[in-house]
Amino acid sequence: MRIQDKVVVVTGGASGLGLATARYLVEEKGAKVALFDVNEDAGQRAAAELGEKAIFVRADITSDDSVRQAVAATAARFGAVHACINCAAILGPSKVLDKEGRAPPLARFAQMAMVNLVGVFNVMSQCAEQMAKNEPEAGEERGVVINISSGAAFEGQVGQCAYASTKAGVIGLNMPAARELGVYGIRVNAIAPGLFLTPMAAQLDPKVIEALKAQTEAPNRLGDPREFAHCCAFIIENAYLNGETIRLDAASRLRAR
Numbered sequence: 001m002r003i004q005d006k007v008v009v010v011t012g013g014a015s016g017l018g019l020a021t022a023r024y025l026v027e028e029k030g031a032k033v034a035l036f037d038v039n040e041d042a043g044q045r046a047a048a049e050l051g052e053k054a055i056f057v058r059a060d061i062t063s064d065d066s067v068r069q070a071v072a073a074t075a076a077r078f079g080a081v082h083a084c085i086n087c088a089a090i091l092g093p094s095k096v097l098d099k100e101g102r103a104p105p106l107a108r109f110a111q112m113a114m115v116n117l118v119g120v121f122n123v124m125s126q127c128a129e130q131m132a133k134n135e136p137e138a139g140e141e142r143g144v145v146i147n148i149s150s151g152a153a154f155e156g157q158v159g160q161c162a163y164a165s166t167k168a169g170v171i172g173l174n175m176p177a178a179r180e181l182g183v184y185g186i187r188v189n190a191i192a193p194g195l196f197l198t199p200m201a202a203q204l205d206p207k208v209i210e211a212l213k214a215q216t217e218a219p220n221r222l223g224d225p226r227e228f229a230h231c232c233a234f235i236i237e238n239a240y241l242n243g244e245t246i247r248l249d250a251a252s253r254l255r256a257r
């Protein structure tokens with residue numbers, strides 16, 4: 001799908017990889033973007049910085065009402081939704097047993113599942129409903145969904161039970177969704193990034209960041225958010241890429257700890 005003048009919903013668009021992608025799509029590719037996020041101050045600032053091709057819509061991806069209203073607001077402002085990039089997620093520790101060897105309360109795991117997996121499904125589903133109304137480009141494409149997973153989906157570390165399993169769930173959405181939505185001309189792909197320095201990654205202990213950096217092969221450094229944005233643009237533009245997960249990680253593989 002050509003990106004120029006297309007409308008792209010970016011969840012988590014107020015920060016990190018989502019914001020970098022929105023900026024790249026507007027400035028380098030001529031897209032219009034709708035930033036969906038719960039962080040109202042950062043979202044308003046980001047949209048103002050990007051100019052008239054961007055709007056911020058406060059949306060909590062765990063709520064179907066909130067996302068329905070946000071998709072409607074996007075369509076009202078820009079006339080359509082052509083792509084959606086699901087970056088919004090939360091990070092946090094989660095183990096099978098706590099330090100005393102007891103099973104922890106379920107609430108934290110359930111919250112991460114709600115944001116990182118149920119929320120992704122919610123936005124994909126509601127954007128797909130809107131995309132299905134588009135005239136197909138070149139007779140075949142009405143929309144593109146990109147869901148953001150993580151390298152942790154493949155090699156989850158100790159303490160990543162919730163994060164890793166929700167990110168594996170995102171990969172699990174690829175095939176059934178791509179197969180179901182193919183009839184509408186909507187493609188579904190995922191990106192599993194390695195470590196990119198964003199506010200989420202900055203929550204990690206500096207020693208952990210150094211260790212993760214040391215695990216990259218080539219180039220031996222953290223990812224640049226523009227490299228992530230470039231990968232999103234490639235997925236949107238390449239009409240034959242469907243049902244796939246791209247690992248964007250300089251060949252890094254997480255160790256157990």
Ligand SMILES: NC(=O)c1ccc[n+]([C@@H]2O[C@H](COP(=O)([O-])OP(=O)(O)OC[C@H]3O[C@@H](n4cnc5c(N)ncnc54)[C@H](O)[C@@H]3O)[C@@H](O)[C@H]2O)c1
Nearest residue numbers: 012015016017037038060061087088089150195196198200
């Ligand atoms: N940064 C990395 O190194 C890295 C590595 C692997 C995967 N990822 C994944 O990439 C994506 C982007 O990560 P990031 O580093 O830019 O994170 P970030 O923390 O900088 O941004 C996440 C954004 O999501 C928003 N958000 C959280 N809960 C929300 C909700 N319920 N509804 C709407 N918005 C909500 C936050 O307000 C924030 O603006 C995430 O899915 C993350 O898991 C990041």
